[in-house]
Amino acid sequence: MKPSSFNYHAPTRVEEATALLAEHGDGAKVLAGGQSLVPMLSLRLASFEHLVDLNKVEGLSAIERVNGHLRVGAIVRQAVAEHSADVAASVPLLSKALPHIGHFQIRNRGTVGGSIAHADPASELPAVALALDATIEAAGPGGTRKIAAADFFVSTWQTALADDEILSAVEFPVWGPGSGFAVEELTRRHGDFALAGAVVGVQVSGDTVTKATIGLFGVGPTPLRASAAEAALLSGADAAEAGKVAASHISPVDDIHASGAYRTQVTAVIVRRAIEAALKEARS
Amino acid sequence: MSDEVVVKLNVNGRDHKVLVEPRKLLSDVLREDLHLTGTHVGCEHGACGACTVMVDGAAVRACLLFAVQVDGSKVVTVEGVTPTDGTLNPFQQAMQDCHGLQCGFCTPGFVVSMTSYLDDNPNPTDDDLKIALSGNLCRCTGYRGIINAARTAAGLPVPANAADGSDH
Known part of the structure:
Protein backbone atom coordinates (compact mmCIF):
# COMPACT_ATOMS: atom_id res chain seq x y z
CA MET A 1 0.00 0.00 0.00
CA LEU A 54 14.60 16.27 11.10
CA ASN A 55 17.29 14.94 8.79
CA LYS A 56 18.41 18.36 7.60
CA VAL A 57 18.24 20.05 11.02
CA GLU A 58 21.67 21.23 12.10
CA GLY A 59 23.20 20.24 15.41
CA LEU A 60 21.38 16.95 15.97
CA SER A 61 23.99 14.47 14.78
CA ALA A 62 26.84 14.77 17.29
CA ILE A 63 28.12 12.14 19.72
CA GLU A 64 29.96 13.90 22.55
CA ARG A 65 31.03 13.51 26.19
CA VAL A 66 29.32 16.07 28.44
CA ASN A 67 29.52 16.12 32.26
CA GLY A 68 30.01 12.41 32.80
CA HIS A 69 27.42 11.57 30.17
CA LEU A 70 27.52 10.53 26.55
CA ARG A 71 25.27 12.88 24.63
CA VAL A 72 23.84 11.37 21.46
CA GLY A 73 22.08 13.76 19.10
CA ALA A 74 18.60 12.90 17.89
CA ILE A 75 19.47 11.88 14.35
CA VAL A 76 22.69 9.97 14.98
CA ARG A 77 22.21 6.87 12.82
CA GLN A 78 22.08 3.59 14.69
CA ALA A 79 24.86 2.27 12.43
CA VAL A 80 27.08 5.25 13.30
CA ALA A 81 26.58 4.72 17.04
CA GLU A 82 27.07 0.96 16.61
CA HIS A 83 30.50 1.49 15.05
CA SER A 84 31.55 4.40 17.29
CA ALA A 85 34.59 3.67 19.45
CA ASP A 86 33.44 6.47 21.75
CA VAL A 87 30.09 4.77 22.35
CA ALA A 88 31.74 1.38 22.89
CA ALA A 89 34.15 2.84 25.44
CA SER A 90 31.71 5.01 27.37
CA VAL A 91 28.29 3.34 27.12
CA PRO A 92 28.93 -0.33 26.30
CA LEU A 93 25.30 -1.28 26.91
CA LEU A 94 24.23 0.95 24.02
CA SER A 95 26.89 -0.60 21.76
CA LYS A 96 25.73 -4.08 22.67
CA ALA A 97 22.05 -3.31 22.12
CA LEU A 98 22.36 -1.66 18.70
CA PRO A 99 23.20 -4.78 16.62
CA HIS A 100 19.93 -6.34 17.81
CA ILE A 101 17.90 -3.70 15.99
CA GLY A 102 16.49 -4.95 12.67
CA HIS A 103 19.20 -5.48 10.06
CA PHE A 104 22.20 -3.46 8.95
CA GLN A 105 20.17 -1.84 6.18
CA ILE A 106 17.66 -0.63 8.79
CA ARG A 107 20.38 0.66 11.12
CA ASN A 108 21.99 2.59 8.26
CA ARG A 109 18.92 4.80 8.27
CA GLY A 110 17.31 4.39 11.70
CA THR A 111 18.29 6.81 14.45
CA VAL A 112 19.01 6.43 18.17
CA GLY A 113 16.67 9.30 19.06
CA GLY A 114 13.93 8.10 16.75
CA SER A 115 13.87 4.67 18.33
CA ILE A 116 13.55 6.16 21.80
CA ALA A 117 10.92 8.72 20.77
CA HIS A 118 8.94 6.00 18.97
CA ALA A 119 8.81 4.14 22.31
CA ASP A 120 7.97 0.71 21.02
CA PRO A 121 7.93 -1.43 24.19
CA ALA A 122 9.53 -4.37 22.34
CA SER A 123 12.51 -2.39 21.09
CA GLU A 124 15.94 -2.31 22.66
CA LEU A 125 16.93 1.34 23.01
CA PRO A 126 14.04 2.49 25.23
CA ALA A 127 15.02 -0.29 27.66
CA VAL A 128 18.67 0.82 27.52
CA ALA A 129 17.66 4.43 28.22
CA LEU A 130 15.47 3.35 31.13
CA ALA A 131 18.01 0.95 32.62
CA LEU A 132 20.82 3.51 32.49
CA ASP A 133 18.68 6.35 33.89
CA ALA A 134 19.33 8.32 30.71
CA THR A 135 18.08 11.86 30.36
CA ILE A 136 16.01 12.83 27.35
CA GLU A 137 16.42 16.38 26.11
CA ALA A 138 13.21 17.77 24.64
CA ALA A 139 13.23 20.92 22.52
CA GLY A 140 10.05 22.96 22.21
CA PRO A 141 9.09 26.45 21.11
CA GLY A 142 10.00 27.76 24.59
CA GLY A 143 13.43 26.13 24.77
CA THR A 144 14.66 22.80 26.03
CA ARG A 145 13.84 20.71 29.08
CA LYS A 146 15.26 17.50 30.48
CA ILE A 147 13.09 14.45 31.10
CA ALA A 148 14.27 11.46 33.12
CA ALA A 149 13.86 8.21 31.19
CA ALA A 150 11.77 6.92 34.11
CA ASP A 151 9.21 9.65 33.34
CA PHE A 152 9.51 9.51 29.56
CA PHE A 153 7.85 6.25 28.54
CA VAL A 154 4.12 6.66 29.18
CA SER A 155 2.63 3.73 27.27
CA THR A 156 2.97 1.89 23.97
CA TRP A 157 4.26 4.45 21.42
CA GLN A 158 3.45 7.22 23.92
CA THR A 159 5.99 9.46 25.58
CA ALA A 160 6.11 12.55 27.77
CA LEU A 161 6.94 14.69 24.71
CA ALA A 162 4.36 17.39 23.98
CA ASP A 163 2.94 17.79 20.46
CA ASP A 164 5.24 20.73 19.81
CA GLU A 165 8.42 19.12 21.17
CA ILE A 166 11.10 17.04 19.51
CA LEU A 167 13.55 14.71 21.19
CA SER A 168 16.78 16.61 20.51
CA ALA A 169 19.31 14.43 22.35
CA VAL A 170 19.69 11.57 24.79
CA GLU A 171 22.29 11.69 27.56
CA PHE A 172 23.51 8.30 28.79
CA PRO A 173 25.43 8.16 32.10
CA VAL A 174 28.97 6.78 31.83
CA TRP A 175 29.73 4.03 34.36
CA GLY A 176 33.10 3.62 36.00
CA PRO A 177 35.59 0.75 36.13
CA GLY A 178 34.55 -2.69 37.34
CA SER A 179 31.32 -2.62 35.39
CA GLY A 180 29.87 -5.08 32.91
CA PHE A 181 26.89 -5.06 30.57
CA ALA A 182 24.85 -7.52 28.57
CA VAL A 183 21.83 -7.70 26.31
CA GLU A 184 19.81 -10.89 25.90
CA GLU A 185 16.66 -11.34 23.89
CA LEU A 186 14.56 -14.04 22.32
CA THR A 187 13.29 -13.47 18.80
CA ARG A 188 11.68 -15.82 16.29
CA ARG A 189 14.03 -14.64 13.52
CA HIS A 190 17.17 -12.54 13.55
CA GLY A 191 16.23 -8.87 13.58
CA ASP A 192 12.63 -9.35 14.72
CA PHE A 193 11.17 -7.54 17.68
CA ALA A 194 11.89 -9.44 20.87
CA LEU A 195 9.32 -11.75 22.43
CA ALA A 196 11.16 -10.84 25.63
CA GLY A 197 14.44 -9.07 26.22
CA ALA A 198 16.69 -7.88 29.03
CA VAL A 199 19.48 -5.33 29.32
CA VAL A 200 21.70 -5.54 32.40
CA GLY A 201 24.43 -3.43 33.90
CA VAL A 202 26.41 -4.38 37.01
CA GLN A 203 29.36 -2.92 38.86
CA VAL A 204 31.39 -5.05 41.24
CA SER A 205 33.92 -4.57 43.98
CA GLY A 206 35.60 -7.91 44.64
CA ASP A 207 32.79 -10.44 45.01
CA THR A 208 30.20 -7.80 45.89
CA VAL A 209 27.76 -6.34 43.41
CA THR A 210 27.72 -2.61 44.22
CA LYS A 211 25.47 -1.39 41.43
CA ALA A 212 22.88 -3.20 39.35
CA THR A 213 20.35 -2.21 36.76
CA ILE A 214 17.96 -4.43 34.80
CA GLY A 215 15.70 -3.22 32.00
CA LEU A 216 13.10 -5.44 30.35
CA PHE A 217 11.46 -5.07 26.95
CA GLY A 218 8.70 -6.86 25.09
CA VAL A 219 6.91 -7.78 28.30
CA GLY A 220 4.76 -4.74 29.08
CA PRO A 221 3.23 -1.58 27.60
CA THR A 222 6.54 0.25 28.17
CA PRO A 223 10.08 -0.86 28.85
CA LEU A 224 10.25 -1.92 32.51
CA ARG A 225 12.81 -1.72 35.31
CA ALA A 226 13.15 -4.95 37.25
CA SER A 227 13.71 -3.05 40.51
CA ALA A 228 13.03 -5.99 42.84
CA ALA A 229 15.52 -8.14 40.91
CA GLU A 230 18.09 -5.33 41.10
CA ALA A 231 17.59 -5.20 44.88
CA ALA A 232 17.91 -8.97 45.12
CA LEU A 233 21.17 -8.88 43.19
CA LEU A 234 22.54 -6.17 45.48
CA SER A 235 21.55 -8.31 48.50
CA GLY A 236 23.61 -11.23 47.27
CA ALA A 237 21.08 -13.22 45.22
CA ASP A 238 22.55 -15.17 42.34
CA ALA A 239 21.64 -14.65 38.70
CA ALA A 240 19.03 -17.42 38.60
CA GLU A 241 17.28 -16.10 41.72
CA ALA A 242 17.27 -12.55 40.35
CA GLY A 243 15.85 -13.84 37.06
CA LYS A 244 12.98 -15.48 38.90
CA VAL A 245 12.32 -12.30 40.88
CA ALA A 246 12.23 -10.27 37.64
CA ALA A 247 9.75 -12.71 36.09
CA SER A 248 7.53 -12.70 39.18
CA HIS A 249 6.92 -8.95 38.88
CA ILE A 250 5.74 -8.80 35.25
CA SER A 251 2.43 -9.71 33.63
CA PRO A 252 2.91 -9.66 29.87
CA VAL A 253 -0.18 -10.14 27.73
CA ASP A 254 -0.86 -12.88 25.20
CA ASP A 255 -0.55 -11.97 21.55
CA ILE A 256 -0.14 -13.80 18.24
CA HIS A 257 3.61 -14.13 18.78
CA ALA A 258 3.67 -15.68 22.25
CA SER A 259 1.57 -16.18 25.35
CA GLY A 260 2.13 -14.06 28.41
CA ALA A 261 3.05 -17.15 30.41
CA TYR A 262 5.74 -18.04 27.88
CA ARG A 263 7.17 -14.53 27.92
CA THR A 264 7.27 -14.64 31.73
CA GLN A 265 9.14 -17.93 31.70
CA VAL A 266 11.55 -16.68 29.04
CA THR A 267 12.20 -13.52 31.06
CA ALA A 268 13.52 -15.52 34.02
CA VAL A 269 15.97 -17.27 31.71
CA ILE A 270 17.22 -14.28 29.73
CA VAL A 271 17.61 -12.12 32.84
CA ARG A 272 19.74 -14.88 34.36
CA ARG A 273 21.84 -15.15 31.21
CA ALA A 274 22.28 -11.38 30.94
CA ILE A 275 23.32 -11.08 34.60
CA GLU A 276 25.81 -13.92 34.20
CA ALA A 277 27.31 -12.30 31.10
CA ALA A 278 27.44 -8.85 32.70
CA LEU A 279 29.08 -10.20 35.88
CA LYS A 280 31.63 -12.09 33.82
CA GLU A 281 32.54 -8.92 31.97
CA ALA A 282 32.65 -6.85 35.16
CA ARG A 283 35.06 -9.34 36.78
CA SER A 284 37.33 -9.72 33.76
CA MET B 1 -3.39 16.09 -2.66
CA SER B 2 -0.18 17.79 -1.64
CA ASP B 3 1.86 19.70 -4.21
CA GLU B 4 4.44 17.90 -6.26
CA VAL B 5 8.05 18.71 -5.54
CA VAL B 6 11.21 18.62 -7.64
CA VAL B 7 13.67 15.93 -6.57
CA LYS B 8 17.17 15.71 -7.98
CA LEU B 9 18.94 12.38 -7.80
CA ASN B 10 22.17 11.00 -9.16
CA VAL B 11 21.38 7.38 -9.94
CA ASN B 12 24.14 5.04 -11.08
CA GLY B 13 26.21 8.07 -12.10
CA ARG B 14 23.48 9.83 -14.08
CA ASP B 15 21.70 12.99 -12.95
CA HIS B 16 17.91 12.95 -12.91
CA LYS B 17 15.24 15.45 -12.01
CA VAL B 18 11.72 14.24 -11.26
CA LEU B 19 8.50 15.94 -10.18
CA VAL B 20 6.78 13.78 -7.56
CA GLU B 21 4.39 13.90 -4.64
CA PRO B 22 6.20 13.93 -1.27
CA ARG B 23 4.52 10.61 -0.41
CA LYS B 24 6.16 8.84 -3.33
CA LEU B 25 8.60 6.21 -2.14
CA LEU B 26 12.13 6.08 -3.54
CA SER B 27 11.41 2.53 -4.74
CA ASP B 28 8.47 3.77 -6.82
CA VAL B 29 10.40 6.75 -8.21
CA LEU B 30 13.19 4.43 -9.34
CA ARG B 31 10.77 2.04 -11.03
CA GLU B 32 8.04 4.33 -12.34
CA ASP B 33 9.78 7.62 -13.05
CA LEU B 34 13.29 6.43 -13.91
CA HIS B 35 12.22 3.03 -15.33
CA LEU B 36 14.93 1.26 -13.34
CA THR B 37 12.86 -1.84 -12.70
CA GLY B 38 15.72 -3.91 -11.30
CA THR B 39 14.78 -2.61 -7.85
CA HIS B 40 11.97 -4.95 -6.84
CA VAL B 41 9.12 -4.11 -4.50
CA GLY B 42 8.05 -7.05 -2.36
CA CYS B 43 6.48 -6.29 0.99
CA GLU B 44 6.60 -2.50 0.73
CA HIS B 45 7.04 -2.11 4.48
CA GLY B 46 10.67 -2.88 5.12
CA ALA B 47 10.48 -6.58 5.89
CA CYS B 48 11.71 -8.35 2.74
CA GLY B 49 14.71 -6.34 1.51
CA ALA B 50 13.97 -6.81 -2.22
CA CYS B 51 14.09 -3.03 -2.78
CA THR B 52 17.53 -2.50 -1.21
CA VAL B 53 19.59 0.26 -2.86
CA MET B 54 22.60 2.28 -1.77
CA VAL B 55 22.02 5.91 -0.82
CA ASP B 56 25.23 7.90 -0.40
CA GLY B 57 27.13 4.64 -0.03
CA ALA B 58 24.88 2.95 2.55
CA ALA B 59 22.53 0.05 1.80
CA VAL B 60 18.96 1.01 2.72
CA ARG B 61 15.38 -0.05 2.03
CA ALA B 62 14.11 2.09 -0.86
CA CYS B 63 10.53 1.45 0.31
CA LEU B 64 11.25 3.11 3.68
CA LEU B 65 12.40 6.39 2.18
CA PHE B 66 10.42 9.08 0.47
CA ALA B 67 12.26 10.24 -2.62
CA VAL B 68 11.98 13.83 -1.41
CA GLN B 69 14.10 12.91 1.62
CA VAL B 70 17.08 11.94 -0.52
CA ASP B 71 17.00 14.98 -2.81
CA GLY B 72 20.59 15.63 -3.86
CA SER B 73 21.81 12.14 -2.96
CA LYS B 74 23.77 9.58 -4.92
CA VAL B 75 21.79 6.38 -5.40
CA VAL B 76 23.15 3.07 -6.68
CA THR B 77 20.67 0.40 -7.75
CA VAL B 78 21.27 -3.16 -8.89
CA GLU B 79 21.72 -1.79 -12.41
CA GLY B 80 24.71 0.16 -11.11
CA VAL B 81 26.70 -2.51 -9.25
CA THR B 82 28.00 -4.30 -12.36
CA PRO B 83 31.45 -3.44 -13.73
CA THR B 84 31.30 -1.39 -16.94
CA ASP B 85 33.11 -4.09 -18.95
CA GLY B 86 30.01 -6.25 -18.86
CA THR B 87 31.29 -8.79 -16.36
CA LEU B 88 29.53 -9.54 -13.09
CA ASN B 89 30.79 -8.29 -9.74
CA PRO B 90 32.21 -10.96 -7.40
CA PHE B 91 28.97 -11.56 -5.49
CA GLN B 92 26.89 -11.61 -8.67
CA GLN B 93 29.26 -14.14 -10.25
CA ALA B 94 29.17 -16.23 -7.06
CA MET B 95 25.36 -16.17 -7.07
CA GLN B 96 25.46 -17.64 -10.58
CA ASP B 97 28.12 -20.19 -9.71
CA CYS B 98 26.42 -21.30 -6.48
CA HIS B 99 22.86 -21.35 -7.84
CA GLY B 100 21.88 -18.59 -5.44
CA LEU B 101 18.64 -17.79 -7.23
CA GLN B 102 15.61 -19.52 -8.60
CA CYS B 103 12.73 -17.17 -9.44
CA GLY B 104 15.06 -14.17 -9.07
CA PHE B 105 12.58 -11.80 -7.43
CA CYS B 106 14.66 -11.29 -4.29
CA THR B 107 17.99 -11.34 -6.09
CA PRO B 108 18.50 -7.58 -6.68
CA GLY B 109 18.08 -6.94 -2.97
CA PHE B 110 20.59 -9.63 -2.06
CA VAL B 111 23.03 -8.37 -4.69
CA VAL B 112 22.91 -4.74 -3.55
CA SER B 113 22.99 -5.69 0.15
CA MET B 114 25.97 -7.99 -0.17
CA THR B 115 27.86 -5.82 -2.63
CA SER B 116 27.62 -2.99 -0.10
CA TYR B 117 28.32 -5.23 2.88
CA LEU B 118 31.42 -6.85 1.37
CA ASP B 119 32.74 -3.45 0.28
CA ASP B 120 32.52 -2.28 3.89
CA ASN B 121 33.48 -5.62 5.51
CA PRO B 122 36.02 -7.40 3.29
CA ASN B 123 36.97 -10.01 5.93
CA PRO B 124 33.75 -11.28 7.53
CA THR B 125 33.37 -14.51 9.48
CA ASP B 126 30.85 -17.14 8.46
CA ASP B 127 28.50 -15.97 11.23
CA ASP B 128 28.92 -12.34 10.13
CA LEU B 129 27.73 -13.33 6.66
CA LYS B 130 24.65 -15.12 7.96
CA ILE B 131 23.72 -12.10 10.07
CA ALA B 132 24.36 -9.76 7.12
CA LEU B 133 22.08 -11.89 4.93
CA SER B 134 19.28 -11.90 7.52
CA GLY B 135 17.76 -8.66 6.24
CA ASN B 136 16.75 -10.16 2.90
CA LEU B 137 14.06 -12.78 2.40
CA CYS B 138 14.10 -15.49 -0.30
CA ARG B 139 11.15 -17.85 -0.72
CA CYS B 140 12.72 -20.25 -3.24
CA THR B 141 16.23 -21.29 -2.42
CA GLY B 142 16.26 -22.15 1.25
CA TYR B 143 19.22 -19.74 1.39
CA ARG B 144 21.94 -22.37 1.07
CA GLY B 145 23.02 -21.25 -2.40
CA ILE B 146 22.94 -17.62 -1.31
CA ILE B 147 25.05 -18.27 1.79
CA ASN B 148 27.53 -20.20 -0.35
CA ALA B 149 27.65 -17.31 -2.82
CA ALA B 150 28.42 -14.92 0.03
CA ARG B 151 31.12 -17.28 1.32
CA THR B 152 32.61 -17.54 -2.17
CA ALA B 153 32.61 -13.78 -2.73
CA ALA B 154 34.17 -13.25 0.71
CA GLY B 155 36.86 -15.89 0.10
CA LEU B 156 35.55 -18.17 2.85
CA PRO B 157 35.42 -21.96 2.43
CA VAL B 158 32.18 -23.52 1.24
CA PRO B 159 31.41 -26.70 3.23
CA ALA B 160 31.67 -29.74 0.96
CA ASN B 161 28.20 -31.00 1.77
CA ALA B 162 26.68 -27.63 0.93
CA ALA B 163 28.15 -27.10 -2.52
CA ASP B 164 24.95 -27.44 -4.51
CA GLY B 165 22.28 -26.92 -1.88
CA SER B 166 21.19 -30.57 -2.24
CA ASP B 167 21.74 -31.35 1.43
CA HIS B 168 18.45 -30.02 2.70
Missing part, protein backbone atom coordinates in the same frame (compact mmCIF):
# COMPACT_ATOMS: atom_id res chain seq x y z
CA LYS A 2 1.00 3.61 -0.39
CA PRO A 3 1.05 6.29 2.31
CA SER A 4 -1.70 8.89 2.20
CA SER A 5 -0.78 12.40 1.05
CA PHE A 6 1.07 14.73 3.34
CA ASN A 7 2.87 18.05 3.24
CA TYR A 8 6.59 17.59 3.63
CA HIS A 9 8.70 19.99 5.68
CA ALA A 10 12.48 19.86 5.90
CA PRO A 11 13.53 22.53 8.42
CA THR A 12 17.21 23.23 9.00
CA ARG A 13 16.96 24.61 12.53
CA VAL A 14 15.42 23.15 15.70
CA GLU A 15 13.37 26.33 16.19
CA GLU A 16 11.83 25.93 12.73
CA ALA A 17 10.96 22.30 13.45
CA THR A 18 9.26 23.06 16.75
CA ALA A 19 7.43 26.07 15.24
CA LEU A 20 6.01 23.77 12.56
CA LEU A 21 4.91 21.30 15.22
CA ALA A 22 3.33 24.09 17.26
CA GLU A 23 1.50 25.35 14.19
CA HIS A 24 0.11 22.00 13.06
CA GLY A 25 -0.47 20.29 16.42
CA ASP A 26 -1.37 16.62 16.26
CA GLY A 27 -1.73 16.87 12.47
CA ALA A 28 2.05 16.86 12.27
CA LYS A 29 4.52 14.06 12.92
CA VAL A 30 8.28 14.11 13.25
CA LEU A 31 10.19 12.00 10.73
CA ALA A 32 13.71 10.90 11.70
CA GLY A 33 15.05 7.61 10.27
CA GLY A 34 11.55 6.59 9.28
CA GLN A 35 12.18 2.88 9.74
CA SER A 36 9.11 2.52 11.97
CA LEU A 37 7.05 5.51 10.83
CA VAL A 38 7.17 4.86 7.07
CA PRO A 39 5.88 1.27 7.38
CA MET A 40 3.06 2.54 9.59
CA LEU A 41 2.20 5.15 6.95
CA SER A 42 2.46 2.63 4.11
CA LEU A 43 0.22 0.15 5.93
CA ARG A 44 -2.17 3.06 6.65
CA LEU A 45 -1.95 2.38 10.36
CA ALA A 46 -1.26 6.10 10.66
CA SER A 47 -1.59 9.19 8.51
CA PHE A 48 -0.61 12.80 9.08
CA GLU A 49 -1.23 16.01 7.18
CA HIS A 50 2.32 17.17 7.81
CA LEU A 51 5.63 15.39 8.18
CA VAL A 52 8.47 17.36 9.73
CA ASP A 53 11.73 15.76 8.63
